[in-house]
Amino acid sequence: MFTESAMSRQTRVVADFAPPCHQPSTIEELFSKQMAERFEAGSAVFWEGDTASHVFAVTEGVLRIFKIMSDGRRVITGFVYPGDLLGVSLRDSYLYTAEAVTTARVRRFGRTRFQDEINHSPDLRPQLFAQLCDEMAAAQDQMVLLARKSAEERVSSFLLVIMRRLRREQQEQPVIELPMTRQDMADYLGLTIETVSRTMTKLTTCGVIAPTGRHAVVIKRLAKLLVLAGEGDVGYASDETNSIRRAVWPEYYTAQ
Amino acid sequence: MFTESAMSRQTRVVADFAPPCHQPSTIEELFSKQMAERFEAGSAVFWEGDTASHVFAVTEGVLRIFKIMSDGRRVITGFVYPGDLLGVSLRDSYLYTAEAVTTARVRRFGRTRFQDEINHSPDLRPQLFAQLCDEMAAAQDQMVLLARKSAEERVSSFLLVIMRRLRREQQEQPVIELPMTRQDMADYLGLTIETVSRTMTKLTTCGVIAPTGRHAVVIKRLAKLLVLAGEGDVGYASDETNSIRRAVWPEYYTAQ
DNA sequence: CGACACGTTGAGGGCACTCAATAGTGGTGG
DNA sequence: CCACCACTATTGAGTGCCCTCAACGTGTCG
Structure with a gap:
């Protein structure tokens, strides 16, 4: 070939x-x-x-x-x-x-x-x-993710991945569609359905996300979600790193 | 490009x-x-x-x-x-x-x-x-492996992967060289060094493997290792599946 | 309205992690 | 040759995160 x-x-x-x-x-x-x-x-x-x-x-x-x-x-x-x-x-x-x-x-x-x-x-x-x-x-x-991240980090990372994917394909989307079931998410993240559910509830309670029906969420605090996802190298980040991040998500990135 | x-x-x-x-x-x-x-x-x-x-x-x-x-x-x-x-x-x-x-x-x-x-x-x-x-x-x-396998399954799978790799590259090898440290294995398998060590000990105690120094083992019971790795579909296996397996590891595959 | 699937919440347990001590292993030098 | 050290590996005790099992909501369909 x-x-x-x-x-x-x-x-x-x-x-x-x-x-x-x-x-x-x-x-x-x-x-x-x-x-x-x-x-x-x-x-x-x-x-x-x-x-x-x-x-x-x-x-x-x-x-x-x-x-x-x-x-x-x-x-x-x-x-x-x-x-x-x-x-x-x-x-x-x-x-x-x-x-x-x-x-x-x-x-x-x-x-x-x-x-x-x-x-x-x-x-x-x-x-x-x-x-x-x-x-x-x-x-x-x-x-x-599967080898070293906690349940909270896994779910947070997942939301970020989906967000970026939707952003690539579609227009600006504050609402993230999650067409898959909780079981699908669990089997993707190496967790159980109950743990996924509990973690989503926790993120909601923390004010990081807000559910919009069963199969969609709004990200309320992206900066916090980044930290929870284990991508938050805030403690170590150089000014350069942060400026890059701001360039990537200009409208979202605000210290909270 | x-x-x-x-x-x-x-x-x-x-x-x-x-x-x-x-x-x-x-x-x-x-x-x-x-x-x-x-x-x-x-x-x-x-x-x-x-x-x-x-x-x-x-x-x-x-x-x-x-x-x-x-x-x-x-x-x-x-x-x-x-x-x-x-x-x-x-x-x-x-x-x-x-x-x-x-x-x-x-x-x-x-x-x-x-x-x-x-x-x-x-x-x-x-x-x-x-x-x-x-x-x-x-x-x-x-x-x-990382999403759904237990520690025992992970270590067993790892040994099988290394075995197959050595077999592909080199000659018939009953002794499997493991040049990496336990920490390397742990970071590959999504475990801690202690869990890897404990699991290796357990496999040795069960008579599945026999250590040859720190960085090599002999596989004593391949059939059992296959089961422990989660590749053992023995309970479900058709005759065809088993005959394939025998063809792949003719000298090892004996019911034990 | 009931049936069903999906999702959430709670109680308890187990597997792997954490922390800690011990035991090999290999290299260096007295 | 062996003491000594650094490093790696093993083993033990206790904890915690996530899983298991179970009950209860919630939404959708006939």
Whole structure:
């Protein structure tokens, strides 16, 4: 895979009946021509161990990817949002099960076809590589969370991660949507449903967050949440670090 | 990055004074021409947050890669063995610190140069991709371990992972070398040094392992270790599953 | 309104952590 | 050769955080 030549590119374009002058320059664009499929909440896109025949791009909704131990213990290794790819990191079979949390829309490519596309496009390769790097960075952060953070730190970190994700995708959002159940959060954070619930209550009582219905919260005190998440290096932070943080969250970052 | 043209390849080859007829066909071969550098136990190859200027290949020794929280909590996200790459998953700066556990030898490429090489070689790209997939699969397994496994399961799983790794690299090895300290193991498994020590003692008492000095053990009962690791789906296993397992560890797998 | 799923709250227990003391291990020098 | 030290590992006692088990709210559907 990843081979490239003027010859093979020509071949591909002809096979697709696409105008040779209009190559997709982003992965999003590449998938946009594929048929959109709809998955209802709770339905699976693929299962761990299935032969990995397709690569998916999420255009709408949220999915969970998870592994299950032989005795039923479940670990959610990530939540997948619009713009994310699904099923890329694989050998011959999928590493995890992917299931819709909300009604979701995805587009798919045959694995071989996707690899050809990536191979032939010098524009797409770095995008795919960047996606994989982001995925790896997220996995590393998750390992830190699971290995060493307290329940309070885990829940706080989770809220921050979701916040940043929504910010990237959508507009300014003081309200954070949490479409997943408490059980999903627990299986993602390595906690029980009861501990997640208790911790959310505690954060509410402290005035850090304010619930808006069951599946959304408003962050009232971001600075405090950062500290609780274990990202608050306030005691050690240089002026430079703090100025960077202010640049990242200008409207939120106020000492409280 | 990953951009490609006949022109740039020409430039590269001339700059290296390498024979155009002898392209490296494996990543190992690619690195073999680079100077080997020696790192003493405890010394760092690079630090988390450093500008990611190089990609490394380990040829000898073992390294640990870790992240540290602002208050000093350390999480080892992986151990790196000969044949592994180091510093590939990155954006602009390294995701983690890499430190030699034992005296280690590594070879390096400038990041840009490495990307060029990968870009220009249809042989190397799938190898790199496969490496990244393995890394991702390992990260997922680690998340399962950290999120849901007991101390006993964690230590047992760790021993199995190391065993498989040594088996891949070296010859048949009943003795498993554990060059890292108990603190390293603890920071990898999300436990304390005391819990690791107690669990190792317990496994020894049970007759599952037998210590050979401080930094090596012999696995006496693999079947039991598999069960303790949470990989023992014995109660559920189909004949097919078991036959697969026997094929993987033919000389070890005996019901005990 | 009842059934059901999901979420919250409470009481008690256990696994792993903390703190502390002891025992190996390896290196150095008298 | 052995005393001495620094470092690492083991073992023990007690605590605490989170889990387990259980009951009670809450929201949604028929």
